[in-house]
Amino acid sequence: MVTTLALAVSTQLARLNWIDILVIAIYFVIVIFIGFYLRGSSNTSEEFFMAGREMTAWIAGLSFVSANLGSLELMGWAGSTYQYGILAMHWYWIGAIPAMLFLGIVMMPFYYISKTHSVPGYLKLRYGDGARALSAVSFAFMTILMSGINMYSMAIVMKVVLGWDLNFSIWVSSVTVAVYVALGGLKSAIYNEILQFLLIWAGALLVPILGLIEVGGWTNLRQQIATNLGRSDYVHLWSTLGHFSANPMGVNWFGIVFGLGFVVSFGYWTTDFLVVQRVLSADSIRSARMAPVIGAAFKMAVPFIVILPGLIALSVLPFKLVAQDVAVKTGQHSFNEVLPLMLVRYCGPGLLGLGVTALIAGFMSGMAGNVSAFSTVWTYDIYGAFLNKKATDRHYVAMGRWSTLIGVLVSVGTAYLVQHAASIMDYVQQLFSFFIAPLFGTVILGMLWKRATKEAGFWGLLAGTATSISLWLWVQHDPHALRYVALSPDAKDMAENVYRALWAWLVCVVVTVVVSYMTKPRPVAELEGLVYGASVLPKEHDDHWYQRPIVWAGTVAVVFIFLNIIFW
Amino acid sequence: MRESFSIWWFAGVLLLAYGVVILSTGLWELGHPLPNPPVLSNLHAPIWWGALLTIAGLGYTIGFRPRQTVNKRRK
Numbered sequence: 001m002v003t004t005l006a007l008a009v010s011t012q013l014a015r016l017n018w019i020d021i022l023v024i025a026i027y028f029v030i031v032i033f034i035g036f037y038l039r040g041s042s043n044t045s046e047e048f049f050m051a052g053r054e055m056t057a058w059i060a061g062l063s064f065v066s067a068n069l070g071s072l073e074l075m076g077w078a079g080s081t082y083q084y085g086i087l088a089m090h091w092y093w094i095g096a097i098p099a100m101l102f103l104g105i106v107m108m109p110f111y112y113i114s115k116t117h118s119v120p121g122y123l124k125l126r127y128g129d130g131a132r133a134l135s136a137v138s139f140a141f142m143t144i145l146m147s148g149i150n151m152y153s154m155a156i157v158m159k160v161v162l163g164w165d166l167n168f169s170i171w172v173s174s175v176t177v178a179v180y181v182a183l184g185g186l187k188s189a190i191y192n193e194i195l196q197f198l199l200i201w202a203g204a205l206l207v208p209i210l211g212l213i214e215v216g217g218w219t220n221l222r223q224q225i226a227t228n229l230g231r232s233d234y235v236h237l238w239s240t241l242g243h244f245s246a247n248p249m250g251v252n253w254f255g256i257v258f259g260l261g262f263v264v265s266f267g268y269w270t271t272d273f274l275v276v277q278r279v280l281s282a283d284s285i286r287s288a289r290m291a292p293v294i295g296a297a298f299k300m301a302v303p304f305i306v307i308l309p310g311l312i313a314l315s316v317l318p319f320k321l322v323a324q325d326v327a328v329k330t331g332q333h334s335f336n337e338v339l340p341l342m343l344v345r346y347c348g349p350g351l352l353g354l355g356v357t358a359l360i361a362g363f364m365s366g367m368a369g370n371v372s373a374f375s376t377v378w379t380y381d382i383y384g385a386f387l388n389k390k391a392t393d394r395h396y397v398a399m400g401r402w403s404t405l406i407g408v409l410v411s412v413g414t415a416y417l418v419q420h421a422a423s424i425m426d427y428v429q430q431l432f433s434f435f436i437a438p439l440f441g442t443v444i445l446g447m448l449w450k451r452a453t454k455e456a457g458f459w460g461l462l463a464g465t466a467t468s469i470s471l472w473l474w475v476q477h478d479p480h481a482l483r484y485v486a487l488s489p490d491a492k493d494m495a496e497n498v499y500r501a502l503w504a505w506l507v508c509v510v511v512t513v514v515v516s517y518m519t520k521p522r523p524v525a526e527l528e529g530l531v532y533g534a535s536v537l538p539k540e541h542d543d544h545w546y547q548r549p550i551v552w553a554g555t556v557a558v559v560f561i562f563l564n565i566i567f568w
Numbered sequence: 569m570r571e572s573f574s575i576w577w578f579a580g581v582l583l584l585a586y587g588v589v590i591l592s593t594g595l596w597e598l599g600h601p602l603p604n605p606p607v608l609s610n611l612h613a614p615i616w617w618g619a620l621l622t623i624a625g626l627g628y629t630i631g632f633r634p635r636q637t638v639n640k641r642r643k
Binding site: 194199 | 573575578579581582583585586589590593594597602605606607608609611613614617618621
């Protein structure tokens, strides 16, 4: 997705006037102000890295979902909707909601009561230094690269949409992020993620509203898409997933349910420290359990501002969008420009500025999330764990601030690097996914199975990661290998991603189980607070039944099932 | 240090500022039509959307304004 954005060379879509510039400037002023304002409340490591663990359920929950809601994600999935139809919705529903609820109800108590500062930190407590080091180094490396890719993608979008200079966009956004995260730490990042979340809705919600008015409602939209495309499989969520060849995405229900809905989704939402860090900042175990549930409720609504504009574009745009390589050659607009195109279609001065601000805020927030997570993992799990174990708390805070600044600088370097090697960006995104699927296997076995041993944690994670990388290399070397990885000759790229994750997870779990039975388990007493069955979870006191997280998780689950049936 | 400004107050200020700017733009456009209006400009989206943002912004700015009281749980 990023590669395709990077290659965009189409002509400028819109020109901002002074009102739009004012709207963007207001956002930057408030963001910087918040950084300076929160500087005084980020003096200890607990404050700087964990936001003092005093975020309410609502703040942690919105931040949790917002950290994932970058503009790259928004624009990418809007483009994928234009390309593949409503199937893209799976990445927001089955590819997120069950995992978020599982995190809140099952996993969060262990993360929270272990008082870990990070996911690698949990691995240290559960499996020892080997698994921690492997996970921390891979996470830090990938996070900082992703941050740079996010930055470059933003600069490319600003160039395509507004004609802005790449250097201007990269440096203004990175300096702003560096200032507010280095000053205010995680709390500053979280505060800005809340603002970003509101901005995205304020800036993007008009597009589906006006779009539905223009097409005459949902029923008309479906009919018009079927007429325009001459096929009806673009508006069905499940009924076309019987076989790889029956839908535009080239994937089947098994891959979506088990590859995406189980491994990829659970891996990302329950073990990627970028999002888990937000929930760890909650002020109580109840808030920590409620935060993912609140996040899930809002996540379920995001397709309204991402998927729907992509579908509406299929109906109302007077021209066809094309793949990026075609767009580069012909000067047409690509799939990835669908969201900016729809913004320009419906938004005049002021509203357009708000929409562009929402995109900028999304990119900056995504970058800030990556940088703050990097800073924490670097300071706690690499520097503090292996390089300087006995420093003062003040020293670690200073290291956190410096690693934030250095992380931003490395990100800027990455942003410039990928300009000259566009395909690297896709590879890095793939690399990032390599570590998430097996990590979920390692963490979930560690939490739910007392018998899992220290050696098994390390070797399982390593074997899963190696499997994922090997499968990817195999398909890169021989594209026909995809039929073996995804178990079908009709499988396409999306199927490869979900099936590769599934294999990686399976290998991780099998190796972890086998090695566990070959090695000596830790005494159960040492697993207190880390593993299900060996821990006494603190009782939560809710005044009323409707305040219980499980009740709200059940409500979200029912709505989730209902929505999937509606769009079947 | 405990912050006296809640995040929701910041959110209110931001929405209020945007609401005022967009509402004003919409009202100005009533008397000065755009040379290249967007699709459905006859619905005057900047006016009702700007008004909505203004109301929401006012609600949050006033509801979460800094107070002298202690032990507030709001952030």
